[in-house]
Amino acid sequence: MIDASAAIDSDAQVTSHGFTADVARLLQLMAHSVYSEREVFLRELVSNAADASEKLRYEALSNESLAARAGSPLVAISLDKDKKTLTVADNGVGMSREELVSALGTIANSGTRAFLDKINADGASDNGQSLIGQFGVGFYSVFMVADLVEVATRRAGSDEAWLWTSDGKGSYRIASAKPEEAPAVGTRVTLHLNSESEEFLDPHRIERALREHSGALAIPIEIIGAPGEEPRRISDGAALWTKPKSEISNEEYADFYRQLAGQFDEPALTIHWRAEGRTEYTVLAFVPGSRPLDLFDPLRKSKSKLYVRRVLISKEIQLLPAWLRFVRLVVDSADIPLNVSREMVQQSPVVAQLGKAIASRIVQELSKLAESEPEKFAKVWADFGAVIKEGLHEDPQRRDDIFKIARFASTRAAEKTRTLKDYVSELREHQTAIYYLVGDDRKRLAQSPQIEEFAARGVEVLLLDDPVDAFWVTSCVGFEGKPFKSVTQGGADLSLVPLKEGEAEQPAPEASGEVASLVGRMKETLKEYVDDVRVSTRLRESAVCLIAPEHGLDRQLARLLAEHGQAGALGKPVLEINPRHPAITALARSGPGPDTEDSCFMLLDLARIADGELPVDASAFARRLTARLAKGAA
Numbered sequence: 001m002i003d004a005s006a007a008i009d010s011d012a013q014v015t016s017h018g019f020t021a022d023v024a025r026l027l028q029l030m031a032h033s034v035y036s037e038r039e040v041f042l043r044e045l046v047s048n049a050a051d052a053s054e055k056l057r058y059e060a061l062s063n064e065s066l067a068a069r070a071g072s073p074l075v076a077i078s079l080d081k082d083k084k085t086l087t088v089a090d091n092g093v094g095m096s097r098e099e100l101v102s103a104l105g106t107i108a109n110s111g112t113r114a115f116l117d118k119i120n121a122d123g124a125s126d127n128g129q130s131l132i133g134q135f136g137v138g139f140y141s142v143f144m145v146a147d148l149v150e151v152a153t154r155r156a157g158s159d160e161a162w163l164w165t166s167d168g169k170g171s172y173r174i175a176s177a178k179p180e181e182a183p184a185v186g187t188r189v190t191l192h193l194n195s196e197s198e199e200f201l202d203p204h205r206i207e208r209a210l211r212e213h214s215g216a217l218a219i220p221i222e223i224i225g226a227p228g229e230e231p232r233r234i235s236d237g238a239a240l241w242t243k244p245k246s247e248i249s250n251e252e253y254a255d256f257y258r259q260l261a262g263q264f265d266e267p268a269l270t271i272h273w274r275a276e277g278r279t280e281y282t283v284l285a286f287v288p289g290s291r292p293l294d295l296f297d298p299l300r301k302s303k304s305k306l307y308v309r310r311v312l313i314s315k316e317i318q319l320l321p322a323w324l325r326f327v328r329l330v331v332d333s334a335d336i337p338l339n340v341s342r343e344m345v346q347q348s349p350v351v352a353q354l355g356k357a358i359a360s361r362i363v364q365e366l367s368k369l370a371e372s373e374p375e376k377f378a379k380v381w382a383d384f385g386a387v388i389k390e391g392l393h394e395d396p397q398r399r400d401d402i403f404k405i406a407r408f409a410s411t412r413a414a415e416k417t418r419t420l421k422d423y424v425s426e427l428r429e430h431q432t433a434i435y436y437l438v439g440d441d442r443k444r445l446a447q448s449p450q451i452e453e454f455a456a457r458g459v460e461v462l463l464l465d466d467p468v469d470a471f472w473v474t475s476c477v478g479f480e481g482k483p484f485k486s487v488t489q490g491g492a493d494l495s496l497v498p499l500k501e502g503e504a505e506q507p508a509p510e511a512s513g514e515v516a517s518l519v520g521r522m523k524e525t526l527k528e529y530v531d532d533v534r535v536s537t538r539l540r541e542s543a544v545c546l547i548a549p550e551h552g553l554d555r556q557l558a559r560l561l562a563e564h565g566q567a568g569a570l571g572k573p574v575l576e577i578n579p580r581h582p583a584i585t586a587l588a589r590s591g592p593g594p595d596t597e598d599s600c601f602m603l604l605d606l607a608r609i610a611d612g613e614l615p616v617d618a619s620a621f622a623r624r625l626t627a628r629l630a631k632g633a634a
Contacts, residue, residue, distance in 0.1 A: 263292065474557065
């Protein structure tokens with residue numbers, strides 16, 4: 001064991017004590033269950049130092065002799081590679097002998113908790129909500145990295161100094177400290193690091209941990225990298241989000257965003273507000289100016305940083321719903337308990353309520369941006385619309401709000417986008433539904449044969465080319481009383497909708513008996529591949545197209561499900577033929593013959609290709625096409 005007797009007053013009586021809880025079991029819990037990152041010990045020590053400074057500030061309100069000390073709080077972290085020590089010192093309130101026993105000898109008997117009780121009993125207006133340590137076990141995280149811990153402390157206003165030492169194995173010692181070995185006021189915690197923790201002797205490693213976990217504390221922090229070096233200040237004690245918006249420049253917001261998001265672009269939208277009332281919290285959120293690399297990560301987790309009174313509790317808490325995972329967010333709450341486990345924080349009902357409120361506010365701000373700066377919002381939607389639309393399927397309670405900001409390409413705006421409100425405001429006479437076409441290529445969708453009759457009658461069709469579109473259109477009932485209907489599913493009776501000016505009604509097909517016979521032959525020939533063959537009311541220029549049965553899944557949704565192992569979802573399609581197309585009429589008039597089978601399969605393969613699929617048999621398709629070309633040349 002390392003000798004810590006040098007700092008003990010030789011004339012003082014040394015007393016040994018047993019901890020009032022099973023330290024061995026607690027330390028095992030710390031190492032394996034409570035804390036998931038060892039560097040959290042630094043957060044706990046700096047948080048305790050911040051608390052001590054806050055306590056001194058409070059006591060100075062009624063004790064003028066302490067006011068001078070309370071005016072310049074500071075936390076200093078010193079490293080000594082030769083001695084393998086890390087020291088965290090503050091000039092806060094310090095501790096008396098009794099307070100040492102109470103705070104460090106009785107696990108989970110937090111001095112901060114007692115201090116809060118005192119403030120509440122005094123009826124102080126500042127009720128101590130800026131204090132951090134509520135549970136009294138965080139200090140013991142030091143034994144994850146240290147073989148021996150020394151705490152030298154002097155209570156503000158007292159001449160006595162004390163030294164607390166322990167190896168964390170079941171007991172501790174308290175003795176009077178030599179005056180020259182103790183701080184003038186405050187507390188100095190010295191960790192003799194174990195061999196597995198020498199990484200914490202690197203100033204850059206400490207600085208990185210401090211900036212991430214404690215850079216927002218309202219107290220300056222300095223690092224002394226080696227004995228004799230000048231202190232280097234790494235925190236001025238003021239977190240950006242705690243400042244009034246009027247005092248923060250766009251450049252400062254942008255710099256903070258880049259540090260938070262790990263990107264080099266400019267934020268497309270900055271949202272900064274403070275909520276007061278039953279729950280108090282501050283939020284600083286950014287919508288990135290470009291897509292993060294992990295936007296479509298299969299885990300679909302939001303990455304929000306949660307602080308409690310400026311102490312980082314979790315750097316990747318799932319505070320927002322998955323469909324807002326692109327938002328980079330810092331939340332600082334005064335109401336969430338400072339639990340030692342991020343898992344416990346994640347399960348807190350307060351955190352859940354906080355997440356709901358923040359998500360609603362972000363959607364409101366996106367809506368404001370869409371109204372006030374449509375061009376800027378168009379860029380946001382181009383980057384993140386595919387993710388936001390996940391909320392239409394997963395978040396029914398916010399569906400109406402998402403519909404307000406959602407933008408869709410359509411047959412009237414294939415290159416730009418329109419809102420559903422725009423769509424509904426321009427419905428054609430007798431149009432009873434909002435029609436859509438789902439696929440993976442917007443240009444191909446715009447040229448799809450299934451929408452030919454819709455185009456002739458001026459009926460707008462939404463062109464949905466994101467994978468999530470196939471799902472939300474099935475779970476959403478509709479918009480403003482108009483249901484969503486796929487143009488590739490079931491029948492398409494548009495006879496009551498007037499044609500556009502210049503368009504003529506399609507004449508009845510000639511020799512309908514011959515067409516009916518052709519339909520019968522095609523059904524028999526293609527029965528293995530199609531559910532039905534029928535005459536189409538939606539085709540004008542094209543010869544054939546594929547659709548889903550009336551009660552079957554949309555073709556794109558069925559394909560997506562099949563790709564994810566649900567092979568049965570991709571049922572047989574319906575093949576529709578255009579009885580007025582020259583290829584169909586010629587085939588109908590020719591009657592049964594040796595080329596009938598090849599012609600039927602050629603038509604099916606052409607329909608599959610137009611639908612973005614491969615032919616039934618690529619080599620057979622190539623053979624049939626080559627034969628047709630040869631026959632034409634002859």
